Amino acid sequence: MKATIAELPKYVDKEVKLGAWIANKRSSGKIAFLQLRDGSGFVQGVIVKSDVEEEVFQTAKTITQESSVYVTGTVQKDERSPFGYELLVTNVELIHTSTDYPITPKEHGTEFLMDNRHLWLRSKRQHAVMKVRNEIIRATYEFFNENGFSKVDPPILTGSAPEGTTELFATKYFDEDAYLSQSGQLYMEAAAMALGKVFSFGPTFRAEKSKTRRHLIEFWMIEPEMAFVEFEENLEVQEQYVSYVVQSALKNCQLELKTLGRDVSILEKITAPFPRISYDDAITFLHEKGFDDIEWGDDFGSPHETAIAESFDKPVFITHYPTKIKPFYMQPHPEREDVVLCADLIAPEGYGEIIGGSERIHDMELLSKRVEEHQLDPETYKWYLELRKYGSVPHSGFGLGLERTVAWITGVEHVRETIPFPRLLNRLYP
Template sequence: MKPTIHTIGNHAGEEVTIGCWLANKRSSGKIAFMQLRDGTGFIQGVVVKAEVGEELFQQVKGLGQESSLYVTGVVQADDRAPSGYELTVKNVEVIQHAEDYPITPKEHGTEFLMDHRHLWIRSSKQHAVLRIRDVIINATYRFYHERGFTKVDPPILTANSAEGTTELFHTKYFDEDAFLSQSGQLYMEAAAMAFQRVYSFGPTFRAEKSKTRRHLIEFWMIEPEMAFVDHEESLEIQEEYVSYLAQAVLNEAKAELKVLGRDTEQLEKIKAPFARITYKEAIERLQAKDYEIKWGEDLGAPHETELANQFDTPVFITHWPKDIKAFYMKPDPENEDVVLCADLIAPEGYGEIIGGSQRIDDYSLMEERFKEHDLSDDAYRWYLQLREYGSVPHSGFGLGLERTVAWLSGTEHVRETIPFPRLLNRLYP
């Protein structure tokens, strides 16, 4: 394979040619410094006028930001360089000379940058965030493959809602109604009855009119479902998974974390087991801090942040009131007013990253829930049948990829953790 900036350390002392773009440049009378990127990383190219001649030196000085190039040079070790290497340039071949690149080193407003998202992802910090996203995705596949899970892909077009909500995107499926999926969970429960331990990884959609830094209209979810697994074992798998992701980012994205200025000491604390409190205890802790919240009310972002700040690790909030959780969650046998579920709250104000529960496995109880939630028997008959033919205890959860990327990378807003975000008022580019 041709050398890249990522692998350039394998060619120290050698002359190489790389395809790249000019991210930035500066020059003095005798030396020009080219900040080069090739999609795998960034490196500085040093152009010495006395070595390359007047014509090439002036050509380099006249190049516009984001011009595409073939740059030939000798790889030199340099401890001061972020990559540990720099390139002593011998020749530059211009592929395309770019002029008036919209995103300059000066400050730009968020709306301007979002309008130019197709170009913004080239910048060093955006590049680093999306590289960390890739590390998390690959770590996810490794984690579940190593533990015997089978990846199953649920449909994106569905005839029903996973949680009985109205926050769905409606479309027509020939002569009947259909919706964009807000979760693959129900289908993954069916898959778990066939393969025992499964997971899905795909896009989900919520027509939720929210503008917070934690919300996207289109986002990606990792959703495992596990037969013969109870609530407690599910929590252990969740904390093992999140710890695995944190270690992967620490080990495989050192350069990206440095670019982002991420406090890695915070990431080093993410090791199982995690803190656990019940919903009841969470309410008591909040009331002790003078928050006006009562048992039975949902938690908002300030509540989650307050609770997270009380612990060094992510914290599970377990045993929520049945009335504010989804219809499929199994009641606690010791207190049927609450269900066997948990939300995992990330530290540093990043909020909920996982929601999960043990699922109802009793046919009669699920049928009762259908009636309570006025669920269509025609649309959900197949889901009820899972309790009719070989039902077993089973549990599952969903991890939001973008929130997790935001947390582990230290990025404030989830819009920067997905290549092309879909927001309440944004469908472009």
């Protein structure tokens, strides 16, 4: 019976055949232990010399790290194993011998591991992170599909920028200027006017020269947009969505979170509703905490967000930021022109902002005024303005950064480990 490692619990006391790689091994004169991986998981294969042919045992003793094999054996329960099972091996067929594999079972520097990212992905820790990432993506589709959203794919090449062009990658689109998208939001607004509730999931690009543990040049965003949804309801959707993916990861990635040493008791508290603090109150709070460098009208940096988040055991919404530090499309507060109907969702434990969202301006006259104030080209944004000309409605949306969310849920310190092939300020290889 051919099986994967993930399927082994179904075959206790039965013989199976696995295609696998040798993650590690150790042996004595009478017994050999092979750490096997096949992409679906990791399992230990045990070979007892007296139970197999001499040739099989010699293969097991001399096989090298990351060699590929077919392994035949009987599945057994093993309470000592994190996986809960092991394989009593009866045969090993060598497919390919790996020679001088560079990532050995010892400490390696970060730059070395990043240079070998194509191989580093095979490690148990990186495998666990990628499996949690996959679960978050799976749960994302499930949540939005179950709540009546349609998936829409906005373009990656655009002629305009939602938040200005200073941090965009420019390219030539034949004889025109074009940019790699920093957000699909404007296009998702158009889609929401056609389909009601929509979401996108795709790569976005920021030419921001930042080296912090929270920043990537290329990252993935989930961007829902909803017609007839105002500010408060938008926040409710966000907290329901984040709660959903966290609980899904807890349910379906127990082994991976254990491999990563994640304190799941922290994640178990992540259920809606989430606390909220206004920007005004956040400024007062920071002054009380000794942050004299921040004034009303300034944007928050990492230390400020972390200080606020530390007062809560769940993600916290910071709401109603000053108009002047937010993008042109955000709806003003009905009673205050100096702040807008927006919120950033700050993750606990120092992981920073994972969601930015707002109610969008739906009045064409006001949006035209904002385009002018931000010195944007009205012709470039003509199609966007027309969304307010033909049946405009109140609408809201948000964007969740996948890699920061993966980092927070897994407890990984740096976002470079939460994407298969990170693009950083100093890294385009591999």
